[in-house]
Amino acid sequence: MLYFKLQFELLELFYMSTTLILLVIAVVFIGSLMRATFGFGEAVIGMPLLALLPLDLHTSISLIGLAGLTVALLAVSTGWRHIDQPALIRLAITTLLGIPAGLVLVLYAPAMVITVALGIFLVAYGAYSLAKPMITKSAQRPLLDSPAWALPFGFAAGTLGSAYNFNGVPVVIYGTMRRWSPDRFRGTLQAHFLISGIMVVLGQALGGLWTKDVFTLFGLSLPFIIAATFLGAYLHRRIPSHKFERYVFILIVLLGAVLLINPT
Numbered sequence: 294m295l296y297f298k299l300q301f302e303l304l305e306l307f308y309m310s311t312t313l314i315l316l317v318i319a320v321v322f323i324g325s326l327m328r329a330t331f332g333f334g335e336a337v338i339g340m341p342l343l344a345l346l347p348l349d350l351h352t353s354i355s356l357i358g359l360a361g362l363t364v365a366l367l368a369v370s371t372g373w374r375h376i377d378q379p380a381l382i383r384l385a386i387t388t389l390l391g392i393p394a395g396l397v398l399v400l401y402a403p404a405m406v407i408t409v410a411l412g413i414f415l416v417a418y419g420a421y422s423l424a425k426p427m428i429t430k431s432a433q434r435p436l437l438d439s440p441a442w443a444l445p446f447g448f449a450a451g452t453l454g455s456a457y458n459f460n461g462v463p464v465v466i467y468g469t470m471r472r473w474s475p476d477r478f479r480g481t482l483q484a485h486f487l488i489s490g491i492m493v494v495l496g497q498a499l500g501g502l503w504t505k506d507v508f509t510l511f512g513l514s515l516p517f518i519i520a521a522t523f524l525g526a527y528l529h530r531r532i533p534s535h536k537f538e539r540y541v542f543i544l545i546v547l548l549g550a551v552l553l554i555n556p557t
Contacts, residue, residue, distance in 0.1 A: 323339070331544055336357055363515070388460065391447065392492070419549060475537040
């Protein structure tokens, strides 16, 4: 009771409307559910939806960061057995190396150009991957057999993550090209997001993006984030293995379309 009383006192302090709070919680829930079910996608969906609300951009960024970190922490605690540890280590190291490059990119490359290019790539890659089984009947084999392929994808994740909060995109592409099983795909992605999420959240804290509004909204959203995580884990188990990859490719196309529709 004391917890909720404190939250509502903060709400009155910052004059947040009930409608705005409910809409923010709904967006966070949808993003967390997508992340928990498929292992990715909450930022690409959540950020454009929050941009439609009268909410400060820094508050939106920090809220999505905290929500994603929470989902990753809960998911890794239950799915750590399925993590591809060698690939995770290589991805994590090169992700850290890519962060400075992202800071340079955000200074010199227009965000809209990068977003549109990324959206086109996702739509093309997802559509090609969906159509390929219908074009050829040959057995689908991993396209990236060498462990060294994790290095450029990890570097790209760090670059896009620090610049535009799209750190999940390169890792998702890497996982589909490695043809990870659904459990390994979800587990390894969540572990990578946990590591990178800690770095992102710390960076946001040091950058002064944490405010009382962020903690108020995160505190109110936390029960729904937890519920979305468990619901997503249930839905993930219900998806047949032979259909999971197809659903991932469909989601990649949809996320690419979202970036093209709302590139700012």
